[in-house]
Amino acid sequence: MNGMLAPEVLVLGASGRVGSGVVAALLEAGSPVLAVARDAARLQRLAAMHADEPGLEVMVASVADDGAAQDLARRIARRPRPLRAVVDATAGVRRASRLLDQAVPVLSASLEQEVLPHLAAARHLLPLLQQRGGDRYLVAGGPHARCGWAGYGHASVAIAATRMLVQVLHEEAQPLGVRVQMLSIDAPVWTAENTARACPGWHSALGVGRAMVSLLARSSPDARCIVTYADNAGTMPPGLLGREFASVLDAASGAPGASDAGRAA
Template sequence: MKSSVIVVGASGGIGSGVVASLLAEGYPVVGVGRHRDTLLDLADRLQRPAGLTLLPASVESETAARDLVQQLAGLRRRFAGAVVAIGPPRECGRLLERDEVFLEDRLHAHVVTQFSAARHLIPFLAQNSPNALFLGVSSAATEHPWAGFGHFSIANAALRMLAKVLHAESRDLPVRVQQLALAGLVRTYRNDHCACSEWLEADAVGRAAIDLLQHSDGSAAVLELRPGGSPEPVE
């Protein structure tokens, strides 16, 4: 039987696709989400698979992330890795028309929560599941500002640097630390009415995560996924 995979943000659009792909590949999944009702909705959409364990928890603070790790330890499982696919819904608007609280909130939701997840899950995986993969999911919207989504570009630029720092600081640990940057918008169960061929599919993100779980040597801090492609290392 394959080792389990933790998916943080399991009930979100991308997280749901990752969960479905992992289950289809035979991986037991521990789906982590802030709200029990959205996790139950996830289980219903997937027809309540036996391999899915729901864990209402979050990584929004030090205390919450510490509690999550304690709950994971209580499951007494070996883990192939953890996929962290979290972040608030995108909100359009000019950044100059917002105040500093708006940017602080978005940076916390995108960057600080990913850091909190990494700070607790990386040591947990290193201690309990050697050679596991810690995989953060972000956007490739870092080199150029997205029109109307400047805060999103800023946050993902910070996430890319965070991934490089975490990768460098984890070299002596028995865990692979990487980030999967998604080049483009993602079609999920929430927006499946969209028919643009240039969008990524949520299950393609899941397949990329599986590919990295099974084959990545962990040498690249950041890998980019484009529609129709496979994860490719980026500088």
């Protein structure tokens, strides 16, 4: 294939609960993944879990502010692989407390930790995504964005603000040819590490990850800005990205019968 590389999916917050599920689901579907997180130790544990996956690369970086996100975009721009999509699975620290029991600056800090990294990432990665041939930008939404989360008032307000941010980005990114969407997750997420304390109704990280993959793999993209996660969306979609990447690369290389194969897929 003349040395061409399959496009990769960038996962921000890859070592977190949702992020780790997205990474696993993408690898399961045959997609190369660039996993980004700011905690080097957790990122190495993620890499060790998928040590037999040649399609996984990890990068220690942050999108905590404009400067950090700009530096990340510059590093990705130097990579040889095309960029197919971005999945933003970053999340702020969520501590139990009542709004009325805390000083006003506590809410300001929650907004800064939860919302601003999403904006910093979008400002620098959306233009890069367009330049490198990608067209999907997904954000993982936290629980209780529309109804208050009992005992987590600061998180509820910040998550609701993130939901509005995505709605604005959805409109503003249309001229770039990039579809920005949020997968709204209405309950906390469990992984192998927190299974013992998980409650009924929590969603599995892998199930959420598979739902993200389904959004990325649809040949006719879902037009909605906010897509609500449902448990049945977490089943493994057949074929998906591996087949899609193969047909795209075959067509690009001029392989005989490639156009017919692409239509059949």
